[in-house]
Amino acid sequence: MTNLDLYAKAEHLLGIEEATEALYDLYRSELDEYQVKTLLDVGCGRGGFMERMISDGIGCKGVDLSRLMIEECQAKGLDAECIDAGDVTGKYDAIVSIFDVLNFMDEQTLVAFLNSMADKLNDGGILIADINTLYGFSDVAEGTMSKDRGDEFLTVDAVFQNDKLDTQFTLFEKQEDGKYVKHQDSIVQYFHKIKTFQKIEKLKLVEKQAFSLYDTEDKTLLIFKKK
Ligand SMILES: C[S@@+](CC[C@H](N)C(=O)[O-])C[C@H]1O[C@@H](n2cnc3c(N)ncnc32)[C@H](O)[C@@H]1O
Numbered sequence: 001m002t003n004l005d006l007y008a009k010a011e012h013l014l015g016i017e018e019a020t021e022a023l024y025d026l027y028r029s030e031l032d033e034y035q036v037k038t039l040l041d042v043g044c045g046r047g048g049f050m051e052r053m054i055s056d057g058i059g060c061k062g063v064d065l066s067r068l069m070i071e072e073c074q075a076k077g078l079d080a081e082c083i084d085a086g087d088v089t090g091k092y093d094a095i096v097s098i099f100d101v102l103n104f105m106d107e108q109t110l111v112a113f114l115n116s117m118a119d120k121l122n123d124g125g126i127l128i129a130d131i132n133t134l135y136g137f138s139d140v141a142e143g144t145m146s147k148d149r150g151d152e153f154l155t156v157d158a159v160f161q162n163d164k165l166d167t168q169f170t171l172f173e174k175q176e177d178g179k180y181v182k183h184q185d186s187i188v189q190y191f192h193k194i195k196t197f198q199k200i201e202k203l204k205l206v207e208k209q210a211f212s213l214y215d216t217e218d219k220t221l222l223i224f225k226k227k
Helices: 003-013 017-031 048-055 067-075 107-118 134-141
Strands: 038-042 059-063 092-097 121-132 143-148 152-161 164-174 180-190 203-211 219-226
Touching (some): 003 067, 003 152, 017 219, 048 059, 134 164
Antiparallel strands (some): 152 164
């Protein structure tokens, strides 16, 4: 199992449903400002945002590097693939990367990713993403939590150091025979400065909006236009 598949297995124990819905509301209202008929969701997870957009008549495609996430999308009948976003064919009016997806990339990967996404936008197309602020990493995300559901037990231990959040996930899952299986892996998230986004060759940063998801200004919403 990959670290992203472990995240997929653990996500429902993290208590982020309300925050996810609030983020979807924010993206939806930003997208309303533009003429969007087709949308690519990179890091689409279980496809919740695509479901919302499809119900509003928008054509959606999702990609995610977690096979488990994509299997759930496909089971819901969504057009989703477990492929690198750079391998997506076709062009879209809008691309979104919702809930920290850009923080999963180091700076070099991020810059290459953003330029390659510009090539997948129609003229006048937009890309919207959110990132954690320094405060969001150091004061909100850092720390420990645990959740005991009887048949599942999760601990999360996150340390923020040198602009990186290293989060260790440990999940015990009860099997049919009553024994527990242990899964353990870590995910690194990278803090990115706004100036990184102002230097993207093929995208122009047209808006940056600090907002509060869990705490005061723990996130920034970024809106880019294809140059
Ligand atoms: C915090 S989850 C958010 C999922 C979804 N956007 C949502 O709002 O529910 C981050 C997602 O990004 C995916 N991911 C991380 N790095 C990725 C990458 N380079 N390309 C595509 N997906 C990625 C993970 O597998 C995970 O599903």
